């Protein structure tokens with residue numbers, strides 16, 4: 453299959469996306485005493501043509517607001533966003549960038565093919581309808597009404613629509629939210645095939661494994677800032693270390709936690725009832741202290757995985773909606 457987009461090189465050699473000191477604030481909610489919300493708080497980022505980049509972060513991290521500025525849907529409070537060296541709105545108008553958003557935009561009574569044909573007719577130049585349907589993996593569903601398509605199939609249809617202008621940059625904001633594992637896998641299989649043709653792809657996700665499996669590069673966002681940026685392996689290395697946990701004698705936890713916190717190389721000490729979980733560079737020293745001095749039992753030492761790295765870098769985001777569970781099927 454051939455594609456006509458020339459995403460491996462920007463026309464002027466410009467990066468696909470360049471964000472400089474990007475800030476977006478929102479006023480406090482009416483009647484609230486809170487201060488303004490700094491949704492994006494000084495983001496500098498350069499994405500080269502052809503990269504596949506995941507924005508990974510917990511709820512409220514600032515992913516959507518950042519992508520909205522890349523798409524020209526909202527203006528920065530300060531700083532700048534450029535797409536292939538242009539202002540985002542110009543890039544959208546010329547078809548250099550398009551987006552797959554989570555909701556909206558589909559008419560329930562049209563079929564899949566009718567939908568693609570209708571949107572294609574709004575572009576001055578568009579990819580052929582049947583080619584786009586094929587590329588989005590929709591050939592067998594082309595005559596199905598949108599209302600009869602599953603959530604995952606409707607997302608593939610939105611993907612097909614985003615492909616129509618043959619954009620050099622495709623932006624996807626949590627494209628698989630609400631899909632089950634098998635629908636997510638199907639969606640990413642389709643995306644993999646398309647991205648291998650050299651298109652630049654930037655997507656936001658809560659799913660660690662999705663970022664790991666699909667992106668070349670992960671940009672970890674928390675509190676409106678980039679807290680890590682690199683390949684999965686690099687991110688793991690940035691937060692390398694081991695987790696040592698043990699059960700402590702009743703009544704001794706608070707004192708032991710205080711002692712553990714001041715040990716050289718200890719990054720984090722967490723209390724879980726009578727157990728403590730310590731993240732440290734030197735796990736042997738911590739294990740010795742726990743067993744010999746603090747009366748610890750049931751010792752466990754675990755090498756930090758990507759999940760631990762994520763929590764170390766963002767602060768524990770488990771409650772904020774980041775999906776840390778492994779989906780082995782996705783990570784093929």
Ligand SMILES: Nc1ncnc2c1ncn2[C@@H]1O[C@H](COP(=O)(O)OP(=O)(O)OP(=O)(O)O)[C@@H](O)[C@H]1O
Pocket residue numbers: 478479489490491492509510511512513514515516517518658
């Ligand atoms: N229009 C708005 N008015 C006020 N606050 C907003 C607005 N849009 C976003 N925010 C706030 O900005 C912060 C960042 O939100 P954003 O939607 O960018 O995060 P996110 O990382 O995409 O989160 P999620 O994964 O939950 O979609 C949040 O605190 C959010 O409540």
